[in-house]
Amino acid sequence: MTSSHPSDPVQAGPLVQLVGINKHFGAGPAVLDDVDLTIAPGEVHGLLGANGSGKSTLIKILSGVHGVDSGTLTVRGEPAQLPLLGDRAQALGLRFVHQDLGLVGSLSALENYLIPLISASRGSLKMNWRAQQRRMQSVLDRYGLAFDPQTEVALLRPVDRALLAIVRALDGPGTPFPGPRLVVLDEPTVFLPQVEIDKLFSLIRRIAADGSSVLFVSHDLDEVRAVTDRITVLRNGAVVLACARTAEISSKQLIKAIVGAELASGSRIGPPTNVGHELLRVSQLTAGAARGVDFTAYTGEVIGLTGLSGDGYEDIVEALAGAIRSRAGQITLAGSVYEMRSWNPTVAVAQGVVLVPADRLVNGIAPELPLIDNVTLPQLNSFLAGPLLRRGAMRTYTQTLIDRYDIRPTDPDNPIAQLSGGNQQKAVLGKWIETAPKILLLHEPTQGVDVGARQQIFRIIRETAEHSSVLVASSDHDQLAELCDRVLIVRKGNIVAQLTNDEVTKSRITAECLQPSLDRASP
Amino acid sequence: MTETPGAAAVPSKNLARSAERFALPAIWVILLVVFSVLRPDTFLTLANFSAMFSSQTSLLVLALAVTIPLTAGDFDLSVGSTAGLSAMTIAVLNVQYGVGIWWAVLAGLLVSVLVGVVNSALTILVGVDTLIVTLGMGTLLQGVISWMGNFSVVTGVSKSLVNAVVRTRILGIPIEFWYGLALCAIMWYFMELTPLGRRLLMVGQSRKVAQLSGLRVGALRAGALMSSALLAGVAGALVVGTTGSADQTSASQLLLPAFAAAFLGATTILPGRFNAIGVLVSVLFLVTGITGLQQLGVPSFVQNLFYGAALIAGVVLSHAVGIARQKKKRSL
Numbered sequence: 001m002t003s004s005h006p007s008d009p010v011q012a013g014p015l016v017q018l019v020g021i022n023k024h025f026g027a028g029p030a031v032l033d034d035v036d037l038t039i040a041p042g043e044v045h046g047l048l049g050a051n052g053s054g055k056s057t058l059i060k061i062l063s064g065v066h067g068v069d070s071g072t073l074t075v076r077g078e079p080a081q082l083p084l085l086g087d088r089a090q091a092l093g094l095r096f097v098h099q100d101l102g103l104v105g106s107l108s109a110l111e112n113y114l115i116p117l118i119s120a121s122r123g124s125l126k127m128n129w130r131a132q133q134r135r136m137q138s139v140l141d142r143y144g145l146a147f148d149p150q151t152e153v154a155l156l157r158p159v160d161r162a163l164l165a166i167v168r169a170l171d172g173p174g175t176p177f178p179g180p181r182l183v184v185l186d187e188p189t190v191f192l193p194q195v196e197i198d199k200l201f202s203l204i205r206r207i208a209a210d211g212s213s214v215l216f217v218s219h220d221l222d223e224v225r226a227v228t229d230r231i232t233v234l235r236n237g238a239v240v241l242a243c244a245r246t247a248e249i250s251s252k253q254l255i256k257a258i259v260g261a262e263l264a265s266g267s268r269i270g271p272p273t274n275v276g277h278e279l280l281r282v283s284q285l286t287a288g289a290a291r292g293v294d295f296t297a298y299t300g301e302v303i304g305l306t307g308l309s310g311d312g313y314e315d316i317v318e319a320l321a322g323a324i325r326s327r328a329g330q331i332t333l334a335g336s337v338y339e340m341r342s343w344n345p346t347v348a349v350a351q352g353v354v355l356v357p358a359d360r361l362v363n364g365i366a367p368e369l370p371l372i373d374n375v376t377l378p379q380l381n382s383f384l385a386g387p388l389l390r391r392g393a394m395r396t397y398t399q400t401l402i403d404r405y406d407i408r409p410t411d412p413d414n415p416i417a418q419l420s421g422g423n424q425q426k427a428v429l430g431k432w433i434e435t436a437p438k439i440l441l442l443h444e445p446t447q448g449v450d451v452g453a454r455q456q457i458f459r460i461i462r463e464t465a466e467h468s469s470v471l472v473a474s475s476d477h478d479q480l481a482e483l484c485d486r487v488l489i490v491r492k493g494n495i496v497a498q499l500t501n502d503e504v505t506k507s508r509i510t511a512e513c514l515q516p517s518l519d520r521a522s523p
Numbered sequence: 524m525t526e527t528p529g530a531a532a533v534p535s536k537n538l539a540r541s542a543e544r545f546a547l548p549a550i551w552v553i554l555l556v557v558f559s560v561l562r563p564d565t566f567l568t569l570a571n572f573s574a575m576f577s578s579q580t581s582l583l584v585l586a587l588a589v590t591i592p593l594t595a596g597d598f599d600l601s602v603g604s605t606a607g608l609s610a611m612t613i614a615v616l617n618v619q620y621g622v623g624i625w626w627a628v629l630a631g632l633l634v635s636v637l638v639g640v641v642n643s644a645l646t647i648l649v650g651v652d653t654l655i656v657t658l659g660m661g662t663l664l665q666g667v668i669s670w671m672g673n674f675s676v677v678t679g680v681s682k683s684l685v686n687a688v689v690r691t692r693i694l695g696i697p698i699e700f701w702y703g704l705a706l707c708a709i710m711w712y713f714m715e716l717t718p719l720g721r722r723l724l725m726v727g728q729s730r731k732v733a734q735l736s737g738l739r740v741g742a743l744r745a746g747a748l749m750s751s752a753l754l755a756g757v758a759g760a761l762v763v764g765t766t767g768s769a770d771q772t773s774a775s776q777l778l779l780p781a782f783a784a785a786f787l788g789a790t791t792i793l794p795g796r797f798n799a800i801g802v803l804v805s806v807l808f809l810v811t812g813i814t815g816l817q818q819l820g821v822p823s824f825v826q827n828l829f830y831g832a833a834l835i836a837g838v839v840l841s842h843a844v845g846i847a848r849q850k851k852k853r854s855l
Contacts, residue, residue: 323735349737363735366728368795377725377736380718388716 013077015041015213016062016094016182021071023057023237031057033237035071041180044204044214046228046246048221050258050510051475054237055217059184063096064089076179093177095169099187101161105154109164110136112153116174132173139171143206159196162188163203170207180211188216189223190310194492201227219308221251221514233257255514259507276300279469280439285329285340288315291493293329297439297469302461304480304504305473307490307513314358316490317441317473321355322348323363334438349378352438352468356428358447360421364428367417371407372398374416375431405430406456422453429457433464440470446479458483477509489513543844547791547801547837551808558815565818569695575814576807577689577697581606581761583806584703585777586784587710588754590797592653593785594714595747596727601642601657602755603778604664607771609635609759611668613684614677614769624681628760635756636749638664643745653748661778669771678768688764699761703803706754710799723747724796783834784809790841809833 016039023032032054039045049055060066062073067083074080075092084092103112113136114127136149145167147160156164170183185204189197204214204227218224224231225246233241233254241249241257276299285293289312297303307313318324319340320331326340333351348354357363365374376383376394383393398412405426407419416424425445432440442461446454461470461483474480480487487504489497489512497512559567585602592599609631616627638660645656682690689697714720726733726743734740762774787809788801812833813826 321735345735346737346739355735357735362729363731366725366732369724369728373721373724377721377733377738380721384718388712389718389721391716 013041014038014074015076015180017074018058018061019072019074021058021061022069023054023061023066023071024069029237031237032061032068035234035237035239036242037232037239038243039182039213039215040230041213042208042211043229044208044216044227045243046224046231047215047217047234048219048224048231048254048258049234051477052236053234053258055234056186058234059096059186059215059217062089062094062182062184087175090175091177093179093181095181095183097162097165097169097183097185097188099190101165103153103161103165106152108150108152109147109156110149112164113149113168114173116168116172119174135173139167142171143167143203145203157196158192159199162192162200166200166203166207170212180213182213182215183207184215184217186217187219187309189218189220190308197223219514221254224254225251235260251515255511258514259511276469279334281332282316282320283330283332285316285319285326285331287319287326287329287340288312288324289493290315290319290490293490293493293495295488295495297471299467299469300465301485302465302470302472302483304484304487304509305471305490306475306477306480306487306509309475311490312493313488313490314443314473317355317443317471318357319343320348320353320439320471321345321357321441322353323355323357349435352436353441354378354432354435354437354439355441355443356425356432356445358444360424360428360448365416365424368415370413371402371416371419371427372412375401375427375434378431378435401427401430401434405460420450420453421448422450422457425449425457426453426460429460433460436468437464438468440464440468442470442472442474444474444476445472446476454479477506477513480504480509481506489515491515539844543794543841544792546840547787547808548804551804551811554808554811554815558811558818562815562818566815571814573692573696573700575810577700578765579806579810580699580703581758581765581774582777582780582784583803584706584754584758584761585781586788586802586806587706587799588751588758589781589785590710590788590799590802591723591750591754592744592747593797594720594727595723595744596730597646597653597744597747599642599657599748599751600654600778601638601661601664602751602758602781603775604661604668605635605638605752605755606759606762606777607668607769607774608638608664608671609756610763610769610774611671611677611759613760613763614680615671617681617684618677618679624684628684631760632753632756635752635759637752638755639749639752642752643748646748647741647745653744657748661775665775668775672769672771674771676768676770680763680767680769682767684760684764685767688761699765702761706757707799707803714799719743719746780809780830783830787834787837790837794841794844805833805837 018035018037021032021035022030024030035054035058037058047055047058057066061068061082064084064086071082072079073082075094080088080092104115110133114132133149140147140149145160145163147156153161153164166183166185166188170181188200192200204216207214216224216228228246230243231241231246231249231254232239232243235258240260278296279299280297282296283294289310291312293316305313305316315324319326322343322345326343329340331338331340333353338347361367372394375398380389383389383397395412401407402410402412407423407426407430409419416427419427445461446457449457464470472480472483481504484504485500487499487509488495489499489509499508499512565571585606588602589599612634613627613631616622616630617624622630642653642656642660645651646653688699691698693701714724722733722738723743725736726738726740730740758777759774763769766773784802784805785797787805789795789797790801791804792798792801809830812829816825816829817823
């Protein structure tokens with residue numbers, strides 16, 4: 001399985017070769033199990049795998065973040081000592097561009113380009129701006145990039161930002177490397193509009209034509225198929241497809257390799273099979289990346305929303321909570337119609353639509369405040385006696401909530417930051433569920449939550465769904481399979497498939513998310 | 524031995540918490556005792572106590588004023604000038620235009636609230652940082668005060684205001700001290716025991732959580748800025764009532780001491796939070812220290828020295844205690 005297919009560039013000897021990489025964290029299972037990866041000079045190599053397949057760990061070994069249990073790295077035929085310490089990866093010509101790009105929006109493109117120089121420079125204090133700008137301009141010209149180095153990065157188009165980050169990594173002033181380099185692009189297309197992706201692809205091809213290599217990490221099969229020469233697929237830490245020529249492999253085969261199960265065609269959105277009555281009807285919701293989304297939620301069900309990052313599934317719950325602005329659409333909630341353009345969190349909460357947000361420490365809790373202040377916030381008016389709050393009643397309420405949701409430690413006056421992630425999340429769930437919401441919106445509800453609390457949270461969610469309806473936006477397909485009655489798959493801003501009953505399995509969800517839009521158009 | 528660590532940890536934790544809460548009041552009492560022993564004839568007299576406590580009322584009110592936006596996460600740097608504007612408005616209307624004193628006071632308060640309205644409009648509607656808006660507003664108002672007062676002191680304000688602020692005494696202490704105490708009590712109840720107070724706190728602690736919980740964050744912040752402006756207006760009226768006049772700087776120079784008292788107050792009673800009783804304790808502590816030191820014969824520059832050192836020491840100690848507590852938590 002691990003032998004590489006013959007291909008022209010390989011004859012020159014691989015640029016980067018990982019052999020027999022094993023890695024596990026602590027007492028956990030192996031994250032990488034005897035992984036080989038060979039990247040030839042001048043090739044664009046796709047690295048695919050579901051969440052948790054070991055892709056990121058493999059990249060972090062290349063960038064020097066992690067060491068290995070065993071295995072070797074060879075760069076241009078020379079063995080390299082693992083872990084790669086300090087800026088060793090840079091010095092070997094290994095370059096990385098992550099999804100967040102590492103750019104500062106308020107600085108100019110030139111200033112951003114020089115960040116590696118500024119952070120690496122020792123001694124010389126004087127910056128020759130004119131010479132640096134000339135140098136940057138020549139790099140831009142070489143790759144055919146047409147933006148002004150003086151432009152503020154925030155004003156650049158998204159694709160130009162990505163291109164800037166890539167040429168900075170490749171030819172930037174930090175640690176120059178003369179020969180062929182390897183650029184690792186970690187999901188570079190997630191936030192790019194479809195029409196601009198071609199510019200990114202032509203830069204990638206240009207880099208490969210110059211003799212450097214690109215490791216292209218993505219979930220998007222269309223893009224991987226469009227730009228890569230060969231593909232390696234990881235599943236559960238092992239290589240299941242090694243250096244397969246892109247032209248010789250179908251999307252179906254790729255999905256099968258990623259998911260590990262036979263693919264069946266997803267059912268189209270039809271009438272739901274649920275018994276409860278209609279609670280929420282969403283029509284033509286347009287917010288963030290979501291465009292014209294329609295669906296209906298019934299009492300008694302837990303609905304999952306998922307897709308690829310950037311495709312808009314998260315934006316649906318965020319918009320329903322009023323956390324992000326909607327550009328168009330309406331909802332019908334328990335018989336009343338609301339225009340989404342004037343929807344906001346105040347109205348949402350008043351109408352019983354509540355959100356347990358992702359990024360709990362920023363959006364979910366006020367870390368410094370005690371548990372009691374965090375959980376009583378939505379209900380303060382119910383503790384009034386005249387103009388003043390009854391502290392005793394608030395305390396009793398909090399104590400009941402602590403017991404009901406099994407929050408530990410049980411002291412209501414403890415700053416909530418001192419609780420574990422799972423207990424914090426139970427507190428946030430309790431805070432909202434006790435308001436008897438109509439719609440409970442959850443965004444990555446078990447992020448940073450331990451296994452025990454995860455099961456408790458699932459139970460709490462199921463119980464809540466008995467008299468309301470619950471929407472879960474998550475990229476954790478395991479969790480969705482365990483929790484949801486039905487799962488809506490969002491792709492490029494639209495719901496493209498619905499899984500119900502025994503279709504709701506981890507592998508089906510993952511497969512549907514990966515299903516390329518081309519295939520879907522002609523089933 | 525092996526079964527008691529939890530039981531032993533609880534009282535020691537409570538003890539540490541109490542020590543942190545009541546350290547400043549305890550030091551204040553110690554200062555009172557020490558100075559009384561060292562200077563029984565001058566320090567330990569009713570006249571001295573009455574002067575000490577009442578002289579700081581306008582500072583106390585101004586410190587309470589900044590506490591409200593601070594709780595909501597905003598700095599209001601215009602309160603000093605707002606107090607000055609209120610004082611100057613009252614004095615000019617009453618002395619130069621012959622407006623009845625209570626109408627003049629009402630006008631002073633209205634002008635102050637207007638300042639708060641402009642501050643809120645610029646920060647909430649336009650979205651400029653409060654620090655910048657109120658810094659600019661404070662400087663601008665200082666110019667307005669100079670223009671109104673023509674760079675001089677406006678004296679001869681109606682005696683009825685002076686009577687209502689300092690001449691009337693309860694238990695030998697001018698009534699303005701009791702006004703300050705009453706305001707502290709109201710603020711305490713408002714912040715701790717009304718939904719509005721709790722919502723302000725949440726806005727200050729995490730604007731994002733407050734917003735996602737359905738609070739009207741903009742309205743709450745605007746309300747805080749208008750309340751601080753109104754209280755600054757009250758402080759201005761107290762300044763006029765205390766001296767019977769309004770000048771260029773006596774109200775506006777209280778700005779930094781007011782912030783010092785607010786931050787020092789946040790290290791005591793409810794450590795980590797801006798709170799009314801903490802503000803009261805720190806104002807009394809600061810005036811006691813300065814008065815005592817002056818009576819011991821130290822030169823007058825010690826006033827600023829004491830103020831600054833007390834603030835830095837208080838905040839540093841409180842920070843150190845906070846870090847120690849977290850370390851202990853982590854090691855448990």
